[in-house]
Amino acid sequence: MIRFENVKKTYKAGTLALQEISVEINKGEFVFLVGPSGSGKTTFIRLLLREEVADAGQIWVAGREIGRMSHWRIPYLRRNIGCVFQDYRLLPNKSVFENVAFALEVIGRPKHVIGAQVPQVLDLVGLTKKRDSLPGELSGGEQQRVAVARAFVNRPLILLADEPTGNLDPATSQGIMRLLDRINRTGTTVVIATHDAGIVDQMRRRVIELDHGTLVRDQARGVYGYGT
Amino acid sequence: MPVSVDYVARETASNLWRNRLMTAAAILTVAVSLSLVGSAFLLRQSVGNATARWQHGVNVLVFLQPGVSASQQASISSQLGQLPYVQSCAHRSAQYDYNEAKHMLAPDVSQALTVATTPSSLRCVLNDPAEAQAIFTEFHGRPGVASVNWPAQAVRTMENFTHIAQWVALVLALILLLSAAVLILNTIRLAIFARRREVSVMKLVGATNWFIRVPFMCEGLVQGLLGALVAALAVTGLHSVINYFAAKPSSSLYQFSMPTSQLIVTNVWVFMIGLVVGTVGSALAIRRFLDA
Numbered sequence: 303m304i305r306f307e308n309v310k311k312t313y314k315a316g317t318l319a320l321q322e323i324s325v326e327i328n329k330g331e332f333v334f335l336v337g338p339s340g341s342g343k344t345t346f347i348r349l350l351l352r353e354e355v356a357d358a359g360q361i362w363v364a365g366r367e368i369g370r371m372s373h374w375r376i377p378y379l380r381r382n383i384g385c386v387f388q389d390y391r392l393l394p395n396k397s398v399f400e401n402v403a404f405a406l407e408v409i410g411r412p413k414h415v416i417g418a419q420v421p422q423v424l425d426l427v428g429l430t431k432k433r434d435s436l437p438g439e440l441s442g443g444e445q446q447r448v449a450v451a452r453a454f455v456n457r458p459l460i461l462l463a464d465e466p467t468g469n470l471d472p473a474t475s476q477g478i479m480r481l482l483d484r485i486n487r488t489g490t491t492v493v494i495a496t497h498d499a500g501i502v503d504q505m506r507r508r509v510i511e512l513d514h515g516t517l518v519r520d521q522a523r524g525v526y527g528y529g530t
Numbered sequence: 531m532p533v534s535v536d537y538v539a540r541e542t543a544s545n546l547w548r549n550r551l552m553t554a555a556a557i558l559t560v561a562v563s564l565s566l567v568g569s570a571f572l573l574r575q576s577v578g579n580a581t582a583r584w585q586h587g588v589n590v591l592v593f594l595q596p597g598v599s600a601s602q603q604a605s606i607s608s609q610l611g612q613l614p615y616v617q618s619c620a621h622r623s624a625q626y627d628y629n630e631a632k633h634m635l636a637p638d639v640s641q642a643l644t645v646a647t648t649p650s651s652l653r654c655v656l657n658d659p660a661e662a663q664a665i666f667t668e669f670h671g672r673p674g675v676a677s678v679n680w681p682a683q684a685v686r687t688m689e690n691f692t693h694i695a696q697w698v699a700l701v702l703a704l705i706l707l708l709s710a711a712v713l714i715l716n717t718i719r720l721a722i723f724a725r726r727r728e729v730s731v732m733k734l735v736g737a738t739n740w741f742i743r744v745p746f747m748c749e750g751l752v753q754g755l756l757g758a759l760v761a762a763l764a765v766t767g768l769h770s771v772i773n774y775f776a777a778k779p780s781s782s783l784y785q786f787s788m789p790t791s792q793l794i795v796t797n798v799w800v801f802m803i804g805l806v807v808g809t810v811g812s813a814l815a816i817r818r819f820l821d822a
Contacts, residue, residue, distance in 0.1 A: 351734075374738070381736035391731055395548055407537055408737040452735065 303329040303460065303491045304350065309359035311345055311515075319345040320515045323359070327493065329459075332486045334502045335495040336526055337512035343495035346512070347464050350493075351383060352376050364459055381409050384453030384461040384490075388468035390445045392437040398424070398448050399433040405452045419455055427451045427481060443474035447481065454485055461485060463494045467501060475501055499526035541745040545725075546752060552721040553753060559717045560757020560804055561764075563710025568765035568800045570703030574696055575792050576772055580785035581692035588659035588685055592669055593649040593676040596624065602674035603650075610654055610669075615661040619654040627651055649676045659685050707803070714757075714807050718750055719815040729819045739820045746812045754808020755801065762797040769793045 304327040311320040320342045327333050335343050348354040349361055352368050361368050364382055371379065392401050399420055406416045424430050427447040437445050446466060453461055463482065467475035479501050486492045496502065502509060502525060509524030510517065546553045592610065594603060603621070610619045622630075628648040632640045656662060662680040670678045722729070732742050769788060776787035 377733075377736045377738045377741075379736075380734065385734050391727070391734065393728055393731055404731075405735040408732055408735050408741060410534070410741075 303327055303331070303364060304493070305360075305362040307360045307362075309349065309356045309361055311342075311349065311354060311356050318515050320349075320356075320512075323512075323515075323517055325510060325517060325520065327491060329491055330486070330489050332483070332492045332505075332507045333494070334505070334507055334509045334524070335493060335512065336497060336502060336509055337518075338497065340514075341512040342515045343512055344464060345515075347462050347493075347495055350460075350462060351385065352379060381456065382459045384456075384458040386446070386449045386453050386461070386463040386466045388465035390437070390442075390449045392445060392448055392452075394437055397434050397436055398429055398440070401437065401448055402452045402455050405455050409456060411456070423451045423455045426454070426484070441474075442469050443477060446470060446474075446478055450478065450481055450485070454490070457488075458490065460491045460493065463492070463496075465496055465498075466494060467496065467498050472500055476504075479505060497526075502526040538745050538748055542748040542752065545745065546749055549721060549724070552717075552724065553749075556714070556717045556721060556750075556753040557757045557760070559713050560710075560754055560808065561760035563706065563713055564758055564761030564800050564804055565764035566706045567703055567710055567803065568761055568796055569768050570699055570706055571796050571799065572765055572768055572772075572788070572793070574699035574703060575796070576786045576788055577692060577695045577699060579788055579792075581688075581696070583785040584688055584692070588656055588662060588681065590654045590656060590662050590665050591679040592652040592654065592665070593627075593679065594651060595674055595676045596647055596649050598650070598674045606669070606672070606674055607652055610652060610665070613661075613665070615656055615658045615664075617655045617657050619652050622651045622653060624648045624650040659689075710803075711807055711811070714754075715811045715815060718753075718808075718811045722746060722812070722815045722819065726819055729816070733820070742820060743813060743816055746816045747809045750808035750810075750812030751805060752808070754804040754806075754811075757808075758801045758804025761800050761804070765796055765800060766793060769796075 304325075306323045306325045309320055309323045312318050323342075323346075335346060337343055345354065349356055350363060350368075352371065356369055359369075363379065366379070368379060393404065396404060402420045402423060403416045406419065411419075421430065421433075424433055427450055429444060429447055429451065432440060432444065437448065440448065446469075450466075461482070466478055466482070470478065475498060482492055482494065483505070506523045506525070509519065509521045509526070511519035511521075511524075592606065594606070607619060607621065610616055624645055627650060628643060628645045631643055631648060635643075654665070656665075662685065666678045666680060669675050729742055773787050776784050
């Protein structure tokens with residue numbers, strides 16, 4: 303599903319973000335991407351979304367090498383990848399329903415499809431009752447669930463999450479992780495970049511650790527740090 | 531690239547309303563800028579009209595020798611009439627000229643005149659005032675012709691003045707147009723910058739560039755047209771003012787009056803500029819927030 307082959311990325315200022323990363327993530331996997339700030343986790347995700355282009359090496363997503371992809375195809379790549387961020391990135395003046403529906407509108411889905419799929423996914427994240435609220439009226443955990451709903455509503459192949467629990471307390475974080483786990487069980491590949499040791503240790507899933515842009519660990523049922 | 535009309539209409543309307551302060555700023559910018567541009571164009575046309583009318587008022591006076599024979603007079607008259615740049619010629623009798631001279635000259639000078647010594651004259655209206663010189667060279671010193679008078683200096687001064695006035699108005703209009711375009715672009719860019727978050731979310735969920743661009747362009751279109759509407763009203767007002775003053779019976783500004791057709795043409799331009807600046811400006815302003 304996702305394959306990095308000797309990927310290297312340096313930013314303009316000369317900071318080496320990733321060096322010689324080779325890793326493969328299969329369909330339906332649930333992967334934690336861990337490491338301290340500045341280790342290259344966010345670069346990894348930005349490369350997958352093609353917000354950045356690798357300097358060397360190849361990145362394959364769903365059987366397509368995305369480095370040489372032409373610009374007009376990028377939106378179609380992103381439709382296969384749902385995204386969740388630490389800061390939720392909801393549109394503050396649209397209701398919960400509209401925020402989720404927006405993801406479908408943007409890719410040209412007809413009204414009746416939107417009308418059917420949005421309530422379904424709102425039910426999945428447990429926000430059916432809040433469908434007409436604005437993001438500002440929701441708690442952090444609820445906002446993040448709206449973001450998850452928006453990322454998942456068009457059933458992407460991959461769901462990326464960059465520090466999804468960064469702004470949430472442990473109990474709320476667990477709720478989000480359970481949700482992502484449920485989504486993973488539908489066959490969606492889930493990749494979570496995090497430095498939240500608690501959730502990594504609890505979930506016991508594959509852990510890929512980056513440090514200063516190099517891959518230092520790839521463990522099948524790992525925890526956040528060594529020796530735990 | 532399926533962009534549904536329904537989506538664009540809804541998105542445009544709600545965005546215009548939600549960002550109504552920015553919308554108002556953009557509309558006012560377009561309105562003020564285009565009012566100035568339109569007014570400059572209108573004034574330029576007005577000066578053009580005045581020039582054309584002044585030029586058509588240029589007369590050449592051919593004074594005939596007192597006591598010229600009727601056949602000589604007829605031949606000069608018909609030769610003048612055959613020149614392509616002469617619109618018409620009228621004969622004034624010696625008596626008429628005498629009365630006119632008495633009226634215009636100081637009493638001590640006019641007392642020396644008698645009807646018998648006053649020349650009769652042919653007064654010719656020209657199509658092209660630049661040809662007055664040609665009439666002078668052709669008829670000056672001919673038998674029966676006493677002298678050829680034409681307002682040489684006045685014509686030249688007037689031509690220079692109107693020439694300069696037209697250029698000044700045109701340059702002014704172009705400078706205003708340029709600054710208007712920059713001002714409008716900047717306002718649109720500011721409005722889009724305020725919404726870069728929304729644009730980034732759209733990109734994130736896989737919106738194509740056109741899908742993002744079209745609602746912004748429609749907003750620009752609406753803003754441009756509303757601004758142009760206000761500007762067109764201002765230009766129409768100016769047109770009425772010019773015609774009001776030109777139509778006053780005592781007015782020396784009658785040459786400046788303008789037909790409605792010129793107003794319509796100016797307003798069509800105002801609308802077209804508003805439309806183009808609004809849509810193209812939005813498309814340019816959004817460009818740097820999209821994938822290259």
